[in-house]
Amino acid sequence: MAPSLADEACEACTSDDEPLTGTEYAEYLAEIDGDVWDVVNDHHLEGVYPFEDFRDALEFTYEIGELAEEEWHHPDIQLQWGEVRVEMWTHKIDGLHKTDFVMAARMDRIHDDYAPE
Ligand SMILES: C[C@H](O)[C@H](O)[C@H]1CNC2=NC(N)=NC(=O)C2=N1
DSSP states (O other): OOOOGGGSOOOOOOTTSOOOOHHHHHHHHTTSOTTTEEEETTTEEEEEEEOSSHHHHHHHHHHHHHHHHHHTOOOEEEEETTEEEEEEOBGGGTBOOHHHHHHHHHHHHHHHTTSOO
């Protein structure tokens, strides 16, 4: 079996890279949580994570913030009761790079720990 996207390294992006097109990112999109993530305008990822309450949403926000600092790839984050919204793309190429999908897969893995029993 191919390694999970969440186990792959975040690849460094250079300004020579082209943003991924729909056919190119389709295989990565299939590996992240389809109930959470959508690609918008072939340009960025939008994710909406559900939570049981505000505290879980707050702790998840902190955890993905730490991930962002470790990988130096920072989503826009909106926290509200029971929900965390995330937007993410690769600024250098103003579009999607494999790294955006690796980050999404890592966030999915973190979110798994918040699933209700
Ligand atoms: C200048 C700085 O290194 C860049 O803006 C980094 C930091 N965080 C980032 N976050 C995201 N989401 N995309 C980027 O391309 C990015 N690049």
